[in-house]
Amino acid sequence: MIRIAFIVWIALAPLGAQEIKLTAKLDRLAAKATEVVDVTMDANLLQLASRFLSDKSADESNVKKLVAGLKGLYVKSFEFEKPGEYQDSDLDSLRAQLHAPAWSRIVGVRSRKSGENSEVYVKTEGGKIDGLAILVTEPKELTIVSIEGSIDPDQLSQLGGNFGIPKIEIRKESGHGKDE
């Protein structure tokens, strides 16, 4: 069974620019990881990227429109050699930043089979979605995505597979989470 779980809206990359701060605890995970990947797309880079995305395919055209409304997109992922090299509690300080009233969790999926968990949080301001955070944890991998700017969570799956964002299938839920 797959434990899809955490998708959190987190702002990564240049620490000063991100809305959600990577904590020192999370930084320490880098020392244990076999590979750490940071994808940084600030407003300038997003603007540049959108010029090169094609209008010809429907998928890319959608991504291009989506990107136009964003102010920043940051992805950080850690890959570990074996399971158990990081604890769920390592992410507590990260989740603590994603709390009400600004943030609310809209998706939480756990898969007991694969140990994958995903959570998606949205940030609202003046009734509008102004950011999104995704946290995906797997036994040997941890991915944090932070998107700043206007985005409809339903469109999130269109961004998945681009810019280093994992492919995400969102099924909205009203409760706190769901086991698979």
Next chain:
Amino acid sequence: MGKTNKMKSVLIIAIVWMLSSAALEAAQPEFDDLVRAISDEFHTRPMHIPFFGLVNLATFVARPGGVKHINLALFENLPADDRSIRRLSDALRSANRNWRPFVQVQGKGETVEVYMAQEGNDCKLLVATIETGEATVVELKLNPKAVQVWLREPEKSALHHHDRGEAY
């Protein structure tokens, strides 16, 4: 073909190659600044790569992987410590502030940093790899399709580029 004609052909090819190489050399002042900045930072000179102009001649014709132009510099005998990648990044950014950080892949003992910048209607990437005292800096001018591949899979592209870079 007579001997004279053969000699003429060889001569023409040689002249075209020399002119192309000279033109390509002249068209990369920004990259030269960048190489100079790294040389100054680490007090070392880049390795000489013989006939590298031919690579660009081939690139100009064939556009392998959507690459329209390539500049490459290899540095050896850099300090093998954790600070080297930071010093390399600082040197790159100081040489050209237009470079925007795009991807960083940090593995055990090696780091790949990718920067992106616009040049006219084109997109340029700067891929800097540092590992065990060696640094490779590659500047690529890409066609839109190649840019799209990088945007779709930045991590894979960086690592793929790094693997290919080892063959340079």
